[in-house]
Amino acid sequence: MRETPLLIVGGGPAGLCAALEAANFGLDVTLVDSDLHLGGQLVKQTHKFFGSKHEYAGTRGFKIAHILLEEFQRLSHRITVHSNTTALSCYPEDGSVAMLTGESNYWKLIPRNMVMATGANEKLIPFLGNHLPGVYGAGAVQTLMNSYGVKPGDRVLMVGAGNIGLIVSYQLMQAGVHVVGIVEAQDRVGGYWVHAAKVRRLGVPIYLRHTVVEALGSSVVTGAVLRNIDSAFRPVGDPLTIECDVICMAVGLSPNVELLWQAGCDMSFIPQLCGYVAKRDKAMRTSHPHIWVAGDCAGIEEASSAMVEGRLAGLSVAHAEGLVPDDEYRRLHDKYWGRLGDLRAGEVGEKICMGIMQAMVQQWEMPTEARR
Helix, strand or coil, X not given: CEEEEEEEECCCHHHHHHHHHHHHCCCCEEEECCCCCCCHHHXXXXXXXXXXXXXXXXXXXXXXXXXXXXXXXXXXXCEEXXXXXXXXXEECXXXXXXXXXXXXXXXXXEEEEEEECCCEEECCCCCECCCCCXXXXXXXXXXXXXXXXXXXXXXXXXXXXXXXXXXXXXXXXXXXXXXXEEEECCCCCCCCHHHHHHHXXXXXXXXXXXXXXXXXXXXXXXXXXXXXXXXXCCEEEXXXXXXXXXXXXXXXXXXXXXXXXHCCCCEEEEHHHCEEEECECCCCECCCCCEEECHHHHCCCCHHHHHHHHHHHHHHHHHHCCCCCHHHXXXXXXXXXXXXXXXXXXXXXXXXXXXXXXXXXXXXXCCHHHCC
């Protein structure tokens, strides 16, 4: 049984920034991540980020991962990393967390504090033949293409016209893959217009108010059948058959919150944040006095917001440990919230802000032993 002042679960943008912030203030950190390398979704992102210079605006995602990992090297004496390690479960009885490294190394850790930066899970939609080889989630397509340099197919039908669907479609075309169309159930494109404009300029049709009802093929995908849908999302009209060898689903994400449920955190279903999330205060602290949240497990947003939330959570843990003076904490706390406000400006951010208001509490009644 090992112990650590701070355990961070998840090595994506939120977890990396939480670790860096806490270590900067002198806190020893243990970071676990199920992937073979740190960076999470950043390592797959070849597009340039928005935001400000603080969120590396104009820099491609995989380069941002390199910048953060270079910062890790400077603080490597305070950060212990366990990659290829899955946090299996939380045990409220003794505060331990069960870990599995690889396929056989099972061990336990007792953290004094935790930051959950566990990210999100891809949503999928049901249709006939969705078990066939050639039906992917967008994250899997990005992993194949951007991490391993493998083309997933020759003719891809994208399902979902949010930012992920649009960005992955453009990345596929950059890799020489023919994107035969983008299917969207809503009556408008959900992603940023700058991304939609790129794929439309390249001649990719976008089928609004359509859905996939069947994948064609006996052993692999050879095509897809689309149907128009009405305002109640019921199929209407004649079927449309499109030849393709990949059906890529980018139909949204849901927060990965299983460990938060197990730890006994106060949870709430908030549609604007795409599922169940932990209630939290402005320090990103949950109802559990020693658990903070950051990134997509706190509500689905852009990676830029996840990085700032990670900084905020790491700062707050260090403050709770008595390593950050109150004046410095308030200054940085307000600065990070200001940056989040800038990132959440606009139409898309308005929906996120509505969700965050529902998830936020003014202040927790902390037990005496939790106030360090």
